[in-house]
Amino acid sequence: MELCLTNGHVVDSVNRIDEILDVRIVDGKIAEVGRSLPMDENTLCIDCSGLTVIPGVCDMHIHMRDPGQTEKEDIFTASEAAAAGGVTAVACMPNTTPPVDCPETVKYILDMAKSAKTKVYPIGSITKGLSGAELTDFAELKSAGCVGVSDDGKPVKNAMMMKAAIKNAALERLTIISHCEDPDIIDGGIMNMGAVSDVLGIKGMARSSENYITAREIFLAEEQGLPIHIAHVSTKEAVDIIRHMKKSGAKVTCETAPHYFTLTEDKLFSKDADYRMNPPLREQADVDAIIEGICDGTIDCIVTDHAPHTKEQKADFYTAPNGVVGLETSLAVTVTALLSTGKISHVRLVELMCVNPRRILGISGGDLSVGSVADITIFSENEQWTVQPEKLRSKSKNTCFKGMTLSGKVKYTLLNGKIVYRD
DSSP states (O other), X not given: OEEEEEEEEEEETTTTEEXXXXXXXXXXXXEEEESSOOOOTTOEEEEOTTOEEEEOEEEEEEOOOTTTOTTTXXXXXXXXXXXXXXXXXXEEOSOSSSOSOSHHHHHHHHHHGGGOSSEEEEEEOSBGXXXXXXXXXXXXXXXXXXXXXXXXXXXXXXXXXXXXXXXXXXXXXXXXXXXXXXXXXXTTOOEESSHHHHHHTOOEEOTHHHHHHHHHHHHHHHHHTOOEEEOSOOOHXXXXXXXXXXXXXXXXXXXXXXXXXXXXXXXXXXXXXXXXXXXXXXXXXXXXXXXXXXXXXXXXXXXXXXXXXXXXXXXXXTTOOOOOOOTTTHHHHHXXXXXXXXXXXXXXXXXXXXXXXXXXXXXXXXXXXXXXXOOEEEEEEEEEEEOOGGGOSSSOOXXXXXXXXXXXXXXXXXXXXXXXXXX
């Protein structure tokens, strides 16, 4: 089938495109990009006037909860949420039940994902059973289909083991992703340690936990001349450390999530566990630093850390697990907070959400080149919508953006040239 997207604001940072154009798609691939492209009677035309057309969003940090925790989410529902959010590729973290520490679990995920509405790239665990005691076989995980390794949800506690993991990951060309947190420093804290935790009388998480492990990982990698990717950056100090080490030549990349550049710890006054995640919401100075890091290139990617939990699990503020869903809101929050305010350009948005995550993972896509697979997101920048948890396609509804009015509405998501979501 032939499909033509006409008169859209096409943005492709790889090919330096940022103008009103048509995109013609034949047999699932981009056949032509240009003005007033010819169409025949068999061409399906989508009028994209007033809409923005970008490569499909890639979220390199989500939790699908499948296998073993499917009361929260499964591969199918996560992919439905992804499609509704304009996300055409995801990397799923290994803290499932069982963890993704062997080829059999990788095969399960890839088999289940064959009918998904997004491309699924498994991340294997660094240590067996996420125990921190013994490294997994990275070569086996790579051969099975993993694109990276992480013990996300916790750090690798032993520094020498992490140093060896960084080396082994590089040998297998696997992206190594670090959850930067020292559990001994956290010591049972459930929110940012600061003014709000003091007022509420709640044990807080000291920011030194994130800052210390961030520095440790970068130095362990830098000493070997090898790359490291830092997950979900949330503190101003971590941004400063990464910026300094990048300038010094360290091969460090990093990501942040929309809640870290829009929300602060003040949300915790409500004692609503939907505002609890790990790392936690920080202070306004941290929000400002995250935005600065996004704008100056210190931060490479915007991800969600999509972490579904059931309503029952989130019911008690003090005992609820950390985590929020985000696949359906990430693009809109970024448009609202950064694009519409002029803090970033269209090209920078595409770099952050489409190009850089794929580059870091070493997977294809992120451009609209002729011959490329037509994974495409089409959205209305100015259309406003209110986040209503009950309408989310994710199985869990624990969004920290509930009730917020956002600009930026996904209108179509194309995967392999086929429409998998239409507003």
